[in-house]
Amino acid sequence: MKKNIYYSFAVLFCVFTSCSKSNNPEEPGKGGGGYVSGTYWPYTVNNTWYLVNTEDPNDKSDLIIHKELTYNGKTYYQFKPVGAIEGFELTDGFREDNGVFISLYGATSRMGTNTSAGTVIEVNTNLKVGEVFKDEVTLTVSGLASGTIKHINESKILEKAPSATINGKKYLDVIKIEVKHTAINSITGNTVIITYERWLAKGIGLIYEKTKYGELDIKEYSLLSYSVK
Template identity: 30%
Template sequence: MKKIVLAILFVSLMLASCSSDDSGESNGVSTGNYWPMAVNNTWVFDDNGTSSELKITGTDVFNGTTYYKLYDASDSTFGVENWVTKKGATYFQKVADATINQDGIVISMEGYEVPMFKDDLQPNATWSGTVSPKVTYNVNGQTASLTAKVKYTGTMLEKAPTVTLNGETYTDVLKIKLKIEVTIANQLTVADQEYWFAKDVGPIREYQSTNGETSERTIIDYILN
């Protein structure tokens, strides 16, 4: 799901990577399964009139924890691998190390992990943290590095009893806002993102606004294993 962090890092000037999290927060105790994670689980979205698929394609283990690898049809520009996992009540996204060659500029970034949301929070509760980016790039044979800062602030907007999207009604829906602020070379990029997750179904709506550009997609079908 690119709209969590990945796309923000690319549009910020170059890239940012997140290698540590100083939030110091507990993962909490889960109140339910708001993102079922199993290989071949698939969610199909209406993305501005076209069909867009999000699918779990496999698993990998990092530091003893199983992560579920995602394929997102709307996020294929850079081909960077990413995974999700759940620890307690907290759902995390992890992005792999990557090297991108864009217009002759080779940019390398370390992988990162951020908490997407926490299912045990009450409306208006928040979580936040800062990740320390490590970015290097090569232009015409010359290598340089950038200092960057990625700050995230999440808010539990609502716990809705029911939500109807594209003619289907979903029960027990978490509505989450995630604000990402990326500072690279004194340039600030801010992204406001909103996600809806239905209990025992998973993601059903995504919305993002970055630098005046918006995108949205809503669920039309899903397959769970």
């Protein structure tokens, strides 16, 4: 099973390694696993998306929202981590604000090293096709090690399509986005760049994702089934 990318960034940059809107039960022709109006990715605890590698049917990825977090009075949602280190609690989360999707890097304190919290916009679905949006946040590291971790998101709307067919199922009102995420660790000198192409169906969420690590490692996953409310 694919390791959850939301967890992997926390591991990659360990310094010692040098809201959903009004609900409808279901709308015909929109997927069969529920529908939430007014959003491209419904964030509610227990919402689930089951995906499969487009080249390997045995490689599956389950995205499950399993808890809520609060930061600066705002509610964020966290995906259940896969392969997490025992005793290591994730503090990251995601939220939507009127079509703007925001990532939270929660504060951590581990093995004598503290990392501050911060938020960064991942994508603004209100932009026009071809428009580019950039946002960044710098987290401070202190304690046994000191420095910064900078997260930079550069996103672009690739297409707003009336429909898309994934694994034989037709989904309506699909937005295709690209997000280039750069993470720079001043302590280790490491820079990691990951580029995502995501297709989001209105009222349903993620139906397709292509992730590019560096230049050669590319993985693609497509939606098999889902459940949202």
